[in-house]
Amino acid sequence: MEFENNIAPVLELNNLYKSFGENHVLNGFNLKLYKGENLVVMGKSGSGKSVMIKCLVGLMQADRGSIKIKDHDITKLGQKELDILRTEIGFLFQGSALYDSMTVRENLEFPLRRHKKQLGLNDHTETLVLEALNNVGLAHAIDLMPAELSGGMQRRVALARALILKPKIILYDEPTTGLDPITAKEIIQLMRSIQDTYNTSSLIITHDVDCARVISNRMILLVDGINYAEGTYEELIVSNDPKVQAFFKN
Amino acid sequence: MGREKTFVDNLKVFFAEVGDISYFTARFFRELFKPPFEFKELLHQCFNMGNRSLLLVGVTGFILGLVFTLQSRPTLMEFGAESWMPSMVSIAIVREIGPVIIALICAGRIGSGIGAELGSMRVTEQIDAMEVSGTNPFKFLVVTRIVATTLMLPLLIIIGDAIALLGSALVENLKGEVSYLLYFNEVFNAITYGDIIPATIKSFFFRICNRLDRLL
Numbered sequence A: 001m002e003f004e005n006n007i008a009p010v011l012e013l014n015n016l017y018k019s020f021g022e023n024h025v026l027n028g029f030n031l032k033l034y035k036g037e038n039l040v041v042m043g044k045s046g047s048g049k050s051v052m053i054k055c056l057v058g059l060m061q062a063d064r065g066s067i068k069i070k071d072h073d074i075t076k077l078g079q080k081e082l083d084i085l086r087t088e089i090g091f092l093f094q095g096s097a098l099y100d101s102m103t104v105r106e107n108l109e110f111p112l113r114r115h116k117k118q119l120g121l122n123d124h125t126e127t128l129v130l131e132a133l134n135n136v137g138l139a140h141a142i143d144l145m146p147a148e149l150s151g152g153m154q155r156r157v158a159l160a161r162a163l164i165l166k167p168k169i170i171l172y173d174e175p176t177t178g179l180d181p182i183t184a185k186e187i188i189q190l191m192r193s194i195q196d197t198y199n200t201s202s203l204i205i206t207h208d209v210d211c212a213r214v215i216s217n218r219m220i221l222l223v224d225g226i227n228y229a230e231g232t233y234e235e236l237i238v239s240n241d242p243k244v245q246a247f248f249k250n
Numbered sequence B: 001m002g003r004e005k006t007f008v009d010n011l012k013v014f015f016a017e018v019g020d021i022s023y024f025t026a027r028f029f030r031e032l033f034k035p036p037f038e039f040k041e042l043l044h045q046c047f048n049m050g051n052r053s054l055l056l057v058g059v060t061g062f063i064l065g066l067v068f069t070l071q072s073r074p075t076l077m078e079f080g081a082e083s084w085m086p087s088m089v090s091i092a093i094v095r096e097i098g099p100v101i102i103a104l105i106c107a108g109r110i111g112s113g114i115g116a117e118l119g120s121m122r123v124t125e126q127i128d129a130m131e132v133s134g135t136n137p138f139k140f141l142v143v144t145r146i147v148a149t150t151l152m153l154p155l156l157i158i159i160g161d162a163i164a165l166l167g168s169a170l171v172e173n174l175k176g177e178v179s180y181l182l183y184f185n186e187v188f189n190a191i192t193y194g195d196i197i198p199a200t201i202k203s204f205f206f207r208i209c210n211r212l213d214r215l216l
Protein backbone atom coordinates (compact mmCIF):
# COMPACT_ATOMS: atom_id res chain seq x y z
CA MET A 1 0.00 0.00 0.00
CA GLU A 2 1.13 3.47 -0.83
CA PHE A 3 1.73 4.69 2.71
CA GLU A 4 3.69 1.78 4.03
CA ASN A 5 6.94 2.30 2.13
CA ASN A 6 9.31 1.47 4.95
CA ILE A 7 8.56 4.62 6.93
CA ALA A 8 7.87 4.31 10.61
CA PRO A 9 4.25 5.06 11.56
CA VAL A 10 3.62 8.31 13.48
CA LEU A 11 1.20 6.48 15.67
CA GLU A 12 0.98 2.81 16.55
CA LEU A 13 -1.28 0.65 18.69
CA ASN A 14 -0.13 -2.86 19.41
CA ASN A 15 -2.33 -5.57 20.83
CA LEU A 16 -4.49 -3.22 22.89
CA TYR A 17 -6.78 -4.69 25.57
CA LYS A 18 -9.34 -2.81 27.61
CA SER A 19 -12.22 -4.13 29.72
CA PHE A 20 -14.73 -2.56 32.08
CA GLY A 21 -15.47 -5.37 34.51
CA GLU A 22 -17.01 -8.16 32.46
CA ASN A 23 -17.39 -5.91 29.42
CA HIS A 24 -14.40 -6.72 27.21
CA VAL A 25 -14.29 -3.75 24.84
CA LEU A 26 -10.91 -4.08 23.13
CA ASN A 27 -9.41 -7.53 22.64
CA GLY A 28 -6.07 -6.99 20.98
CA PHE A 29 -6.61 -4.07 18.65
CA ASN A 30 -3.81 -3.04 16.28
CA LEU A 31 -3.43 0.14 14.30
CA LYS A 32 -0.71 2.00 12.44
CA LEU A 33 -1.12 5.56 11.21
CA TYR A 34 1.42 6.74 8.62
CA LYS A 35 2.49 10.29 7.91
CA GLY A 36 0.09 12.22 5.71
CA GLU A 37 -2.63 9.60 5.48
CA ASN A 38 -6.30 9.69 6.43
CA LEU A 39 -7.07 6.50 8.28
CA VAL A 40 -10.72 5.79 8.99
CA VAL A 41 -11.75 3.45 11.80
CA MET A 42 -15.31 2.25 11.42
CA GLY A 43 -17.32 0.36 13.96
CA LYS A 44 -20.87 0.30 15.14
CA SER A 45 -22.04 2.28 18.12
CA GLY A 46 -20.66 0.95 21.40
CA SER A 47 -17.92 -1.09 19.73
CA GLY A 48 -15.22 0.81 21.63
CA LYS A 49 -14.07 3.40 19.14
CA SER A 50 -14.06 6.23 21.67
CA VAL A 51 -12.41 3.99 24.25
CA MET A 52 -9.65 3.20 21.75
CA ILE A 53 -8.99 6.85 20.91
CA LYS A 54 -9.03 7.83 24.59
CA CYS A 55 -6.46 5.18 25.41
CA LEU A 56 -4.41 6.62 22.58
CA VAL A 57 -4.04 10.07 24.17
CA GLY A 58 -3.81 8.75 27.72
CA LEU A 59 -7.27 9.79 28.88
CA MET A 60 -7.92 6.15 29.73
CA GLN A 61 -5.46 3.49 30.78
CA ALA A 62 -5.35 0.42 28.61
CA ASP A 63 -5.16 -2.92 30.44
CA ARG A 64 -2.53 -4.31 28.13
CA GLY A 65 -0.71 -3.42 24.91
CA SER A 66 1.61 -0.69 23.75
CA ILE A 67 0.76 2.76 22.46
CA LYS A 68 3.43 4.59 20.53
CA ILE A 69 3.23 8.15 19.30
CA LYS A 70 6.30 9.29 17.35
CA ASP A 71 8.38 6.57 19.02
CA HIS A 72 7.35 7.52 22.54
CA ASP A 73 5.56 4.84 24.50
CA ILE A 74 2.90 6.98 26.14
CA THR A 75 2.19 4.50 28.92
CA LYS A 76 5.71 5.13 30.19
CA LEU A 77 5.69 8.95 30.03
CA GLY A 78 5.39 11.28 33.01
CA GLN A 79 2.72 13.97 33.14
CA LYS A 80 5.01 16.71 31.77
CA GLU A 81 6.25 14.72 28.79
CA LEU A 82 2.73 13.54 28.09
CA ASP A 83 1.47 17.15 28.06
CA ILE A 84 4.20 18.15 25.62
CA LEU A 85 3.47 15.19 23.35
CA ARG A 86 -0.24 16.05 23.43
CA THR A 87 0.49 19.47 21.91
CA GLU A 88 1.33 17.63 18.71
CA ILE A 89 -2.07 15.98 18.64
CA GLY A 90 -5.37 17.70 17.92
CA PHE A 91 -8.45 16.03 19.35
CA LEU A 92 -11.96 16.68 18.09
CA PHE A 93 -14.42 15.28 20.61
CA GLN A 94 -17.60 13.44 19.73
CA GLY A 95 -19.93 16.10 21.16
CA SER A 96 -17.64 19.08 20.38
CA ALA A 97 -16.90 19.46 24.14
CA LEU A 98 -16.71 23.25 24.07
CA TYR A 99 -16.37 24.80 27.53
CA ASP A 100 -19.87 26.11 27.96
CA SER A 101 -19.01 28.74 30.56
CA MET A 102 -16.51 30.42 28.23
CA THR A 103 -16.85 32.43 25.03
CA VAL A 104 -15.57 31.12 21.70
CA ARG A 105 -12.47 33.29 22.14
CA GLU A 106 -11.73 31.89 25.61
CA ASN A 107 -12.32 28.37 24.33
CA LEU A 108 -9.66 28.87 21.68
CA GLU A 109 -7.26 30.60 24.06
CA PHE A 110 -7.47 27.71 26.51
CA PRO A 111 -4.91 25.39 24.86
CA LEU A 112 -2.61 28.40 24.34
CA ARG A 113 -2.47 29.25 28.06
CA ARG A 114 0.06 26.57 28.84
CA HIS A 115 1.68 25.85 25.54
CA LYS A 116 2.14 29.07 23.61
CA LYS A 117 5.65 29.82 24.84
CA GLN A 118 6.78 26.21 24.78
CA LEU A 119 5.87 25.81 21.16
CA GLY A 120 7.57 29.06 20.20
CA LEU A 121 4.35 30.44 18.72
CA ASN A 122 5.40 34.05 18.87
CA ASP A 123 2.32 35.58 17.31
CA HIS A 124 -0.07 37.50 19.45
CA THR A 125 -2.72 35.25 21.01
CA GLU A 126 -5.40 37.28 19.25
CA THR A 127 -3.75 36.64 15.88
CA LEU A 128 -3.62 32.89 16.47
CA VAL A 129 -7.25 32.78 17.58
CA LEU A 130 -8.39 34.75 14.55
CA GLU A 131 -6.34 32.61 12.19
CA ALA A 132 -7.88 29.43 13.59
CA LEU A 133 -11.38 30.87 13.37
CA ASN A 134 -10.81 32.09 9.82
CA ASN A 135 -9.79 28.56 8.87
CA VAL A 136 -13.28 27.39 9.80
CA GLY A 137 -15.01 30.55 8.56
CA LEU A 138 -16.35 31.70 11.91
CA ALA A 139 -14.38 34.85 12.74
CA HIS A 140 -17.61 36.74 13.33
CA ALA A 141 -18.64 34.41 16.16
CA ILE A 142 -15.59 35.15 18.30
CA ASP A 143 -17.45 36.72 21.21
CA LEU A 144 -20.46 34.41 21.30
CA MET A 145 -21.08 31.72 23.89
CA PRO A 146 -21.22 28.07 22.71
CA ALA A 147 -24.92 27.90 23.62
CA GLU A 148 -25.58 30.62 21.04
CA LEU A 149 -24.13 28.54 18.19
CA SER A 150 -25.80 25.86 16.08
CA GLY A 151 -24.50 22.29 16.27
CA GLY A 152 -22.55 22.68 13.03
CA MET A 153 -20.96 25.92 14.19
CA GLN A 154 -20.03 24.33 17.51
CA ARG A 155 -18.34 21.49 15.65
CA ARG A 156 -16.39 24.01 13.58
CA VAL A 157 -15.29 25.95 16.66
CA ALA A 158 -14.22 22.67 18.24
CA LEU A 159 -12.22 21.95 15.09
CA ALA A 160 -10.58 25.37 15.31
CA ARG A 161 -9.69 24.67 18.93
CA ALA A 162 -8.18 21.31 18.02
CA LEU A 163 -6.05 23.04 15.36
CA ILE A 164 -4.86 26.06 17.27
CA LEU A 165 -1.55 24.55 18.35
CA LYS A 166 -0.93 23.46 14.73
CA PRO A 167 -0.73 19.75 15.53
CA LYS A 168 0.75 17.24 13.09
CA ILE A 169 -1.69 14.49 14.04
CA ILE A 170 -5.43 15.03 14.34
CA LEU A 171 -7.85 12.59 15.93
CA TYR A 172 -11.49 13.00 14.98
CA ASP A 173 -14.08 11.22 17.11
CA GLU A 174 -17.21 11.00 14.95
CA PRO A 175 -16.82 14.44 13.34
CA THR A 176 -20.13 14.27 11.48
CA THR A 177 -22.37 12.55 14.01
CA GLY A 178 -25.41 14.54 15.07
CA LEU A 179 -25.24 16.88 12.07
CA ASP A 180 -27.54 17.06 9.07
CA PRO A 181 -26.09 15.68 5.78
CA ILE A 182 -25.32 19.11 4.33
CA THR A 183 -23.52 20.40 7.40
CA ALA A 184 -21.73 17.05 7.63
CA LYS A 185 -20.45 17.56 4.07
CA GLU A 186 -19.21 21.03 5.01
CA ILE A 187 -17.30 19.59 7.95
CA ILE A 188 -15.76 16.92 5.70
CA GLN A 189 -14.71 19.59 3.18
CA LEU A 190 -13.17 21.53 6.03
CA MET A 191 -11.25 18.48 7.21
CA ARG A 192 -9.86 17.98 3.72
CA SER A 193 -8.81 21.58 3.29
CA ILE A 194 -7.11 21.52 6.67
CA GLN A 195 -5.24 18.43 5.66
CA ASP A 196 -4.10 20.08 2.43
CA THR A 197 -3.01 23.27 4.19
CA TYR A 198 -1.15 21.80 7.13
CA ASN A 199 -0.23 18.36 5.75
CA THR A 200 -1.45 16.52 8.82
CA SER A 201 -2.00 12.84 9.48
CA SER A 202 -5.54 12.08 10.57
CA LEU A 203 -7.25 9.27 12.40
CA ILE A 204 -10.98 9.51 11.79
CA ILE A 205 -13.50 7.54 13.75
CA THR A 206 -16.92 7.30 12.21
CA HIS A 207 -19.86 5.10 11.39
CA ASP A 208 -20.83 7.33 8.47
CA VAL A 209 -20.12 5.47 5.21
CA ASP A 210 -20.25 8.65 3.10
CA CYS A 211 -17.69 10.33 5.30
CA ALA A 212 -15.45 7.28 5.06
CA ARG A 213 -15.73 7.11 1.26
CA VAL A 214 -14.84 10.76 0.74
CA ILE A 215 -11.99 11.11 3.15
CA SER A 216 -10.28 7.78 3.69
CA ASN A 217 -7.02 6.57 2.19
CA ARG A 218 -7.29 3.38 4.19
CA MET A 219 -9.88 1.88 6.51
CA ILE A 220 -9.97 -0.40 9.52
CA LEU A 221 -13.19 -2.08 10.65
CA LEU A 222 -13.42 -2.48 14.41
CA VAL A 223 -15.57 -5.51 15.21
CA ASP A 224 -15.61 -7.44 18.50
CA GLY A 225 -12.69 -5.44 19.81
CA ILE A 226 -10.22 -6.35 17.07
CA ASN A 227 -9.27 -4.88 13.70
CA TYR A 228 -11.54 -7.23 11.82
CA ALA A 229 -10.77 -6.05 8.29
CA GLU A 230 -8.40 -3.56 6.70
CA GLY A 231 -8.07 -2.03 3.27
CA THR A 232 -9.17 0.82 1.05
CA TYR A 233 -12.82 1.71 0.67
CA GLU A 234 -12.89 0.09 -2.76
CA GLU A 235 -11.37 -3.13 -1.44
CA LEU A 236 -13.73 -3.43 1.50
CA ILE A 237 -16.94 -2.64 -0.34
CA VAL A 238 -16.53 -5.67 -2.59
CA SER A 239 -15.77 -8.00 0.32
CA ASN A 240 -17.91 -11.11 0.72
CA ASP A 241 -17.66 -11.25 4.48
CA PRO A 242 -21.14 -10.62 5.93
CA LYS A 243 -19.78 -8.66 8.89
CA VAL A 244 -17.95 -6.34 6.48
CA GLN A 245 -20.92 -6.05 4.14
CA ALA A 246 -23.12 -5.05 7.07
CA PHE A 247 -21.26 -1.72 7.21
CA PHE A 248 -21.90 -0.81 3.60
CA LYS A 249 -25.45 -2.07 3.04
CA ASN A 250 -28.19 0.43 3.56
CA MET B 1 -32.48 -9.28 42.91
CA GLY B 2 -29.84 -8.23 45.40
CA ARG B 3 -29.98 -9.47 48.97
CA GLU B 4 -30.69 -7.13 51.85
CA LYS B 5 -27.75 -4.95 52.76
CA THR B 6 -26.27 -6.13 56.01
CA PHE B 7 -24.62 -4.03 58.66
CA VAL B 8 -21.25 -5.24 57.43
CA ASP B 9 -22.01 -4.04 53.91
CA ASN B 10 -22.91 -0.61 55.23
CA LEU B 11 -19.76 -0.51 57.28
CA LYS B 12 -17.72 -1.35 54.19
CA VAL B 13 -19.39 1.44 52.24
CA PHE B 14 -18.72 3.80 55.13
CA PHE B 15 -15.02 3.04 55.23
CA ALA B 16 -14.75 3.23 51.45
CA GLU B 17 -16.25 6.73 51.67
CA VAL B 18 -13.86 7.73 54.43
CA GLY B 19 -11.02 6.47 52.26
CA ASP B 20 -12.32 8.44 49.27
CA ILE B 21 -12.59 11.61 51.28
CA SER B 22 -9.14 11.22 52.80
CA TYR B 23 -7.68 10.60 49.37
CA PHE B 24 -9.54 13.59 47.99
CA THR B 25 -8.32 15.84 50.82
CA ALA B 26 -4.73 14.70 50.46
CA ARG B 27 -4.88 15.30 46.71
CA PHE B 28 -6.38 18.74 47.29
CA PHE B 29 -3.53 19.84 49.53
CA ARG B 30 -0.93 18.34 47.23
CA GLU B 31 -2.27 20.17 44.20
CA LEU B 32 -2.91 23.37 46.16
CA PHE B 33 0.77 24.06 46.74
CA LYS B 34 2.07 22.83 43.40
CA PRO B 35 2.54 25.40 40.61
CA PRO B 36 1.22 26.48 38.15
CA PHE B 37 -1.47 28.34 40.11
CA GLU B 38 -4.79 29.28 38.59
CA PHE B 39 -5.22 32.74 40.13
CA LYS B 40 -7.46 34.11 37.43
CA GLU B 41 -9.89 31.23 37.66
CA LEU B 42 -9.78 31.50 41.47
CA LEU B 43 -10.83 35.17 41.36
CA HIS B 44 -13.50 34.32 38.85
CA GLN B 45 -14.89 31.60 41.12
CA CYS B 46 -14.71 33.86 44.21
CA PHE B 47 -16.77 36.45 42.40
CA ASN B 48 -19.14 33.84 41.09
CA MET B 49 -19.84 32.17 44.40
CA GLY B 50 -19.91 35.26 46.58
CA ASN B 51 -22.14 37.03 44.14
CA ARG B 52 -24.54 34.17 43.56
CA SER B 53 -25.02 33.48 47.27
CA LEU B 54 -25.32 37.07 48.42
CA LEU B 55 -29.08 37.45 47.94
CA LEU B 56 -29.86 34.12 49.58
CA VAL B 57 -27.58 34.86 52.53
CA GLY B 58 -29.05 38.34 52.88
CA VAL B 59 -32.65 37.13 52.90
CA THR B 60 -31.91 34.27 55.30
CA GLY B 61 -29.98 36.54 57.64
CA PHE B 62 -32.70 39.14 57.66
CA ILE B 63 -35.43 36.61 58.45
CA LEU B 64 -33.24 34.97 61.07
CA GLY B 65 -32.73 38.22 63.00
CA LEU B 66 -36.31 39.28 62.58
CA VAL B 67 -37.91 36.04 63.75
CA PHE B 68 -35.43 35.45 66.52
CA THR B 69 -36.19 38.86 68.02
CA LEU B 70 -39.92 38.60 67.47
CA GLN B 71 -40.12 35.26 69.21
CA SER B 72 -37.91 35.99 72.19
CA ARG B 73 -39.47 39.39 72.95
CA PRO B 74 -42.50 38.09 74.92
CA THR B 75 -40.35 35.88 77.13
CA LEU B 76 -37.87 38.62 77.92
CA MET B 77 -40.73 41.03 78.57
CA GLU B 78 -42.16 38.74 81.24
CA PHE B 79 -38.97 39.23 83.19
CA GLY B 80 -38.80 42.92 82.35
CA ALA B 81 -35.53 42.24 80.57
CA GLU B 82 -36.17 43.79 77.13
CA SER B 83 -33.09 45.90 77.54
CA TRP B 84 -31.03 42.73 77.24
CA MET B 85 -32.46 42.04 73.82
CA PRO B 86 -29.70 43.60 71.66
CA SER B 87 -26.85 41.92 73.48
CA MET B 88 -28.60 38.56 73.65
CA VAL B 89 -29.51 38.52 69.97
CA SER B 90 -26.14 39.77 68.79
CA ILE B 91 -24.12 37.31 70.85
CA ALA B 92 -26.30 34.38 69.84
CA ILE B 93 -26.24 35.27 66.15
CA VAL B 94 -22.63 36.31 65.77
CA ARG B 95 -21.15 33.53 67.85
CA GLU B 96 -23.22 30.56 66.79
CA ILE B 97 -26.44 30.75 64.84
CA GLY B 98 -25.21 32.96 62.00
CA PRO B 99 -22.18 30.84 61.07
CA VAL B 100 -24.09 27.57 61.37
CA ILE B 101 -27.14 28.56 59.34
CA ILE B 102 -25.23 30.44 56.64
CA ALA B 103 -22.63 27.71 56.27
CA LEU B 104 -25.43 25.16 55.90
CA ILE B 105 -27.36 27.03 53.23
CA CYS B 106 -24.19 27.83 51.31
CA ALA B 107 -23.17 24.18 51.47
CA GLY B 108 -26.52 23.21 50.03
CA ARG B 109 -26.61 25.80 47.33
CA ILE B 110 -22.98 26.06 46.25
CA GLY B 111 -22.34 22.36 46.78
CA SER B 112 -25.21 21.18 44.60
CA GLY B 113 -24.37 23.82 41.99
CA ILE B 114 -20.79 22.59 41.74
CA GLY B 115 -21.94 18.97 41.60
CA ALA B 116 -24.30 19.64 38.71
CA GLU B 117 -21.77 21.75 36.82
CA LEU B 118 -18.89 19.31 37.07
CA GLY B 119 -21.19 16.37 36.35
CA SER B 120 -22.33 17.91 33.10
CA MET B 121 -18.76 18.81 32.17
CA ARG B 122 -17.78 15.18 32.67
CA VAL B 123 -20.47 13.71 30.40
CA THR B 124 -19.94 16.30 27.66
CA GLU B 125 -16.20 15.47 27.68
CA GLN B 126 -15.19 19.01 28.64
CA ILE B 127 -12.99 17.63 31.40
CA ASP B 128 -11.25 15.32 28.92
CA ALA B 129 -10.77 18.26 26.58
CA MET B 130 -9.14 20.22 29.39
CA GLU B 131 -6.78 17.39 30.14
CA VAL B 132 -5.59 17.02 26.56
CA SER B 133 -4.98 20.80 26.44
CA GLY B 134 -2.36 20.44 29.13
CA THR B 135 -4.44 21.79 32.02
CA ASN B 136 -4.91 19.72 35.13
CA PRO B 137 -8.72 19.62 35.57
CA PHE B 138 -8.48 18.84 39.28
CA LYS B 139 -6.44 21.98 39.83
CA PHE B 140 -8.42 24.17 37.47
CA LEU B 141 -11.91 23.07 38.48
CA VAL B 142 -11.78 21.52 41.94
CA VAL B 143 -8.98 23.28 43.80
CA THR B 144 -10.11 26.75 42.70
CA ARG B 145 -13.69 26.05 43.77
CA ILE B 146 -12.74 24.72 47.19
CA VAL B 147 -10.41 27.64 47.87
CA ALA B 148 -13.03 30.11 46.62
CA THR B 149 -15.76 28.77 48.90
CA THR B 150 -13.36 28.68 51.82
CA LEU B 151 -12.45 32.32 51.28
CA MET B 152 -15.96 33.54 50.52
CA LEU B 153 -17.86 31.82 53.30
CA PRO B 154 -16.45 33.98 56.16
CA LEU B 155 -17.27 37.10 54.16
CA LEU B 156 -20.80 35.90 53.51
CA ILE B 157 -21.18 35.13 57.21
CA ILE B 158 -20.11 38.62 58.23
CA ILE B 159 -22.58 40.12 55.77
CA GLY B 160 -25.32 37.71 56.86
CA ASP B 161 -24.72 38.53 60.54
CA ALA B 162 -24.92 42.24 59.84
CA ILE B 163 -28.19 41.87 57.96
CA ALA B 164 -29.59 39.65 60.73
CA LEU B 165 -28.85 42.35 63.27
CA LEU B 166 -30.53 44.86 61.00
CA GLY B 167 -33.66 42.68 60.97
CA SER B 168 -33.56 42.42 64.71
CA ALA B 169 -33.16 46.20 65.08
CA LEU B 170 -36.16 46.68 62.80
CA VAL B 171 -38.40 44.66 65.17
CA GLU B 172 -37.10 46.49 68.20
CA ASN B 173 -37.64 49.80 66.46
CA LEU B 174 -41.21 49.03 65.44
CA LYS B 175 -42.37 47.16 68.56
CA GLY B 176 -40.29 48.60 71.31
CA GLU B 177 -39.54 52.15 70.20
CA VAL B 178 -35.80 51.59 70.43
CA SER B 179 -33.86 53.80 68.02
CA TYR B 180 -31.43 52.16 65.63
CA LEU B 181 -28.63 54.14 67.21
CA LEU B 182 -29.41 52.88 70.68
CA TYR B 183 -29.83 49.33 69.41
CA PHE B 184 -26.48 49.24 67.68
CA ASN B 185 -24.78 50.94 70.59
CA GLU B 186 -25.99 48.08 72.74
CA VAL B 187 -24.90 45.54 70.17
CA PHE B 188 -21.39 46.89 69.92
CA ASN B 189 -21.14 47.01 73.68
CA ALA B 190 -21.99 43.34 73.81
CA ILE B 191 -19.83 41.87 71.04
CA THR B 192 -16.14 42.22 70.40
CA TYR B 193 -13.87 41.28 67.52
CA GLY B 194 -13.10 38.27 69.62
CA ASP B 195 -16.62 37.05 68.91
CA ILE B 196 -16.46 37.54 65.17
CA ILE B 197 -13.09 36.08 64.40
CA PRO B 198 -13.37 32.65 66.04
CA ALA B 199 -16.87 32.32 64.61
CA THR B 200 -15.74 32.93 61.06
CA ILE B 201 -12.76 30.65 61.50
CA LYS B 202 -15.16 28.06 62.78
CA SER B 203 -17.00 28.44 59.51
CA PHE B 204 -13.88 27.21 57.76
CA PHE B 205 -14.23 23.94 59.63
CA PHE B 206 -17.94 23.77 58.89
CA ARG B 207 -16.88 23.94 55.24
CA ILE B 208 -14.69 20.92 55.64
CA CYS B 209 -17.36 19.12 57.64
CA ASN B 210 -19.75 19.80 54.79
CA ARG B 211 -17.92 17.18 52.83
CA LEU B 212 -18.84 14.74 55.57
CA ASP B 213 -22.51 15.07 54.66
CA ARG B 214 -21.78 12.32 52.16
CA LEU B 215 -21.40 9.96 55.08
CA LEU B 216 -25.00 10.29 56.14
Ligand SMILES: Nc1ncnc2c1ncn2[C@@H]1O[C@H](COP(=O)(O)OP(=O)(O)O)[C@@H](O)[C@H]1O
Pocket: A020, A023, A025, A043, A044, A045, A046, A047, A048, A049, A050, A051, A052
Ligand atom coordinates in the same frame (compact mmCIF):
# COMPACT_ATOMS: atom_id res chain seq x y z
N1 LIG C 1 -15.86 5.00 31.53
C1 LIG C 1 -16.47 3.86 31.21
N2 LIG C 1 -16.83 2.98 32.18
C2 LIG C 1 -17.44 1.80 31.88
N3 LIG C 1 -17.75 1.42 30.65
C3 LIG C 1 -17.43 2.24 29.63
C4 LIG C 1 -16.77 3.50 29.86
N4 LIG C 1 -16.58 4.11 28.66
C5 LIG C 1 -17.08 3.27 27.74
N5 LIG C 1 -17.58 2.15 28.31
C6 LIG C 1 -18.17 1.01 27.59
O1 LIG C 1 -17.35 0.72 26.50
C7 LIG C 1 -18.10 0.37 25.37
C8 LIG C 1 -17.65 1.18 24.17
O2 LIG C 1 -17.95 2.53 24.35
P1 LIG C 1 -17.51 3.65 23.31
O3 LIG C 1 -16.08 3.52 23.02
O4 LIG C 1 -17.95 4.96 23.85
O5 LIG C 1 -18.37 3.29 22.02
P2 LIG C 1 -18.33 3.99 20.60
O6 LIG C 1 -17.68 3.00 19.67
O7 LIG C 1 -19.76 4.22 20.22
O8 LIG C 1 -17.56 5.26 20.71
C9 LIG C 1 -19.56 0.59 25.74
O9 LIG C 1 -20.13 -0.68 25.96
C10 LIG C 1 -19.52 1.37 27.00
O10 LIG C 1 -20.55 0.95 27.84
Ligand SMILES: [Mg+2]
Pocket: A049, A050, A051, A094, A173, A174
Ligand atom coordinates in the same frame (compact mmCIF):
# COMPACT_ATOMS: atom_id res chain seq x y z
MG1 LIG D 1 -17.93 7.17 20.64
